[in-house]
Amino acid sequence: DLLIGTHALLEKPVAFHSLGLAIVDEQHRFGVAQRLALRAKLEAATAVLPHQLMMSATPIPRTLAMSYYADLDVSVIDELPPGRKPVLTKLVSEARRDEVIARVRAAAAAGRQVYWVCPLIEESEALDLQTAIDTHAALSAELAPLRVGMVHGRLPPADKQAAMTAFAGGALQLLVATTVIEVGVDVANATLMIVEHAERFGLAQLHQLRGRVGRGAGESVCVLLYRPPLSAAARERLRTMYETTDGFEIARRDLIQRGPGEFLGARQSGEALLRFADLERDSDLLDAAREVAARLLHEETAAVDEHLQRWYGGREEFLRA
Secondary structure, three states: OOOOOOHHHHOOOOOOOOOOEEEEOOHHHOOHHHHHHHHHHHHHHOOOOOEEEEOOOOOOHHHHHHHHHOOOOOOOOOOOOOOOOOOEEEEEEHHHHHHHHHHHHHHHHOOOEEEEEOOEOOOOOOOOOOEHHHHHHHHHHHOOOOOEEEEOOOOOHHHHHHHHHHHHOOOOOEEEEOHHHOOOOOOOOEEEEEEEOHHHOOHHHHHHHHOOOOOOOOOOEEEEEEOOOOOHHHHHHHHHHHHOOOHHHHHHHHHHHHOEOOOOOOOOOEOOOOOOOOOOOOHHHHHHHHHHHHHHHHHOHHHHHHHHHHHHOOOHHHHHO
8 A cells, every 4th residue: 555665666667556646755856857757657557647745855946946837736844843943053164163173072071962064975186175084083083082983875884874873872972974864864862963064065955964953852053164265156055054944945045046957858956048037036927827828728729839849849748847
């Protein structure tokens, strides 16, 4: 009656019988091609297209833009679970790193646990950034005798699971990690997160990472540690994170900053191929435009088909993803 799986459910050997509902969690982690594959599989499963429920804490720009244009019902959960408090976000320059280290010590002394997130696993010739491996070594020495662990995507699965289990069980006080902890991690005792080089992360990633703390009743803090000078775009991203914890509002600002990408293609952010329309400015015109389009489809079918072929060129399937 119920099947739970990963992207493997999209593979050809998997076939559904009488599927009624498909729920996609963390929808922002799926590409357009994967969503098209899912829809094709759903259409092949039954004569009646199953209901679809897409869930995301931070919809990517293309998805949010499609929610404006397409005939989608949008529900927003804007309340925290009972007993939880909003996460306090602090912006801290790299020059004040010692203060951040002191905050980690204080959290550990209070019996709390800490995440320290880095943008890279190991040193890169192209990027001068703190890495998880270097940070783990430095913090292990500087914060001794605190128990410091590390997890990243290149670890063998058994080692990765062992580190996460040790942290969840309280055997580790500080976990140095990459974005592998972005989803699926729930440690109520972790009340402090440090994001190294926060200016290098996108809004969706920052919001997902911040969501790893604040999962218990205690007050939680997310420190966005940045290295100046900041670009205008990076400054705007950090300002957004400081000003709101609302995932839908963060997604809206991300859409404004990065653009919706292609409606008739696979690009999920970037400048839209719209000559005059503006999603924010013209949102009140969308309903009227839908009504006119529906009437034209009914009354001027041949002319509309010619127009669609000219502008869509067979790419209309992308509008389904």
